[in-house]
Amino acid sequence: MVASSEFAGPQDPFGDPVYKAAVIDLLGAVAYGEVSAVERLTDDAKMAPSLEDKTALLAMAAAQHAKIQPVLDRLEELGADSYAAMESLRAGFDEFHIHTKPADWWESLVKAYVGDGLANDFYREVAGFLDEETHKLVVTTLEDVGRADFVVDRVRAGIERDHLIGGRLALWGRRLMGEALTQAQQVAATREGLSELITGDHIPGLDLGSIGEMITRLTQRHVERMGKLGLEH
Amino acid sequence: MVASSEFAGPQDPFGDPVYKAAVIDLLGAVAYGEVSAVERLTDDAKMAPSLEDKTALLAMAAAQHAKIQPVLDRLEELGADSYAAMESLRAGFDEFHIHTKPADWWESLVKAYVGDGLANDFYREVAGFLDEETHKLVVTTLEDVGRADFVVDRVRAGIERDHLIGGRLALWGRRLMGEALTQAQQVAATREGLSELITGDHIPGLDLGSIGEMITRLTQRHVERMGKLGLEH
Numbered sequence: 001m002v003a004s005s006e007f008a009g010p011q012d013p014f015g016d017p018v019y020k021a022a023v024i025d026l027l028g029a030v031a032y033g034e035v036s037a038v039e040r041l042t043d044d045a046k047m048a049p050s051l052e053d054k055t056a057l058l059a060m061a062a063a064q065h066a067k068i069q070p071v072l073d074r075l076e077e078l079g080a081d082s083y084a085a086m087e088s089l090r091a092g093f094d095e096f097h098i099h100t101k102p103a104d105w106w107e108s109l110v111k112a113y114v115g116d117g118l119a120n121d122f123y124r125e126v127a128g129f130l131d132e133e134t135h136k137l138v139v140t141t142l143e144d145v146g147r148a149d150f151v152v153d154r155v156r157a158g159i160e161r162d163h164l165i166g167g168r169l170a171l172w173g174r175r176l177m178g179e180a181l182t183q184a185q186q187v188a189a190t191r192e193g194l195s196e197l198i199t200g201d202h203i204p205g206l207d208l209g210s211i212g213e214m215i216t217r218l219t220q221r222h223v224e225r226m227g228k229l230g231l232e233h
Numbered sequence: 234m235v236a237s238s239e240f241a242g243p244q245d246p247f248g249d250p251v252y253k254a255a256v257i258d259l260l261g262a263v264a265y266g267e268v269s270a271v272e273r274l275t276d277d278a279k280m281a282p283s284l285e286d287k288t289a290l291l292a293m294a295a296a297q298h299a300k301i302q303p304v305l306d307r308l309e310e311l312g313a314d315s316y317a318a319m320e321s322l323r324a325g326f327d328e329f330h331i332h333t334k335p336a337d338w339w340e341s342l343v344k345a346y347v348g349d350g351l352a353n354d355f356y357r358e359v360a361g362f363l364d365e366e367t368h369k370l371v372v373t374t375l376e377d378v379g380r381a382d383f384v385v386d387r388v389r390a391g392i393e394r395d396h397l398i399g400g401r402l403a404l405w406g407r408r409l410m411g412e413a414l415t416q417a418q419q420v421a422a423t424r425e426g427l428s429e430l431i432t433g434d435h436i437p438g439l440d441l442g443s444i445g446e447m448i449t450r451l452t453q454r455h456v457e458r459m460g461k462l463g464l465e466h
Binding site: 035038039042043045046050051052054055058059061062065066068072083086087090 | 268271272275276278279283284285287288291292294295298299301305316319320323
């Protein structure tokens with residue numbers, strides 16, 4: 001079930017070039033985020049302790065891959081070059097991943113769940129302010145492909161066997177949150193469309209106040225995810 | 234179109250435990266080979282010079298991934314533990330990949346085409362001696378997912394821009410062939426089922442003479458592939 005967006009803007013919001021540019025930015029970020037998730041799931045599969053875990057991760061990567069094309073198609077439909085749209089957001093993602101390279105299987109599991117969970121919550125929140133079609137596409141694209149259950153199961157079992165893992169992973173989760181915020185701020189600062197969208201009057205309901213509430217919700221859900229893993233925030 | 238196997242053995246060849254063990258070995262090798270191909274395609278995508286090339290490789294990885302499950306299903310049908318079947322062949326594969334780690338985008342392209350082409354020819358040849366169902370499954374699993382055309386196109390264009398690449402890649406192709414033969418011999422030597430299958434009287438038509446002819450055909454096709462890439466053997 002996809003909840004409706006609360007969009008109360010004009011019937012064809014794409015007449016506003018600032019709105020359109022922001023949607024293209026968002027979809028470019030979502031698409032490149034998926035590409036990047038496929039690559040990292042496959043990387044993590046190399047560290048998997050068993051062939052069962054390895055093939056489980058590869059199956060998730062393939063399921064995730066299947067979600068990329070509809071976003072690229074929509075970008076082209078909007079008149080954008082889908083590769084250019086991804087390319088312009090790429091540096092921020094790559095920077096984040098360079099700063100948060102998992103040292104082992106456990107860190108990679110937590111990063112997949114906590115890091116991607118945070119990013120996906122953010123995209124869904126933003127999409128909630130946008131037109132119905134964009135909102136639906138983003139929510140469908142970001143549906144979990146079974147990774148959350150897999151990670152929660154493995155991490156909890158790991159902590160049960162070795163309590164020291166828990167303390168280390170709790171620190172790791174905090175670091176992921178910090179790096180994600182840093183990168184998000186930098187992306188917002190360098191993408192003019194996004195900042196104009198937020199500070200301007202392009203989307204009814206989206207202002208600095210509602211963004212503050214959004215950040216509160218994102219933080220709350222991050223804490224919940226850490227809790228599910230059995231980790232203190 | 235899948236050509237028929239030339240199998241002229243008993244109607245239920247799986248009554249012979251040596252035959253069954255050899256088929257399980259072969260399917261385990263094919264399945265792990267696919268798993269390994271998915272991982273390497275995704276690794277290669279990291280070196281891709283453009284997002285177009287990157288997403289093209291990831292699409293091939295996903296297509297390749299779709300072919301794994303039917304092989305695992307068949308292994309379970311034969312009463313084998315599909316993971317154990319892959320595991321027992323894994324060391325040989327991993328050894329080959331450790332010895333043939335591509336240094337750049339070009340070497341990874343050539344390895345994907347020449348190395349996997351050689352391995353796939355080998356599996357198809359062996360499957361041609363086996364029962365119809367095994368033969369069909371192997372041939373279908375190893376169907377090209379568009380990689381050959383992609384690699385040929387990119388490598389030829391690369392050599393055209395820089396002739397020095399050609400000489401280096403020709404040497405690389407020879408090295409891949411050498412390492413593949415070394416590993417194949419070691420696998421054959423350590424898997425009793427396989428050697429008994431070859432030296433024993435389990436499959437009509439499969440003897441040292443026909444294996445010699447098979448190796449001649451494999452070499453011939455390797456030379457053809459190098460030629461398609463514009464490389465001297």
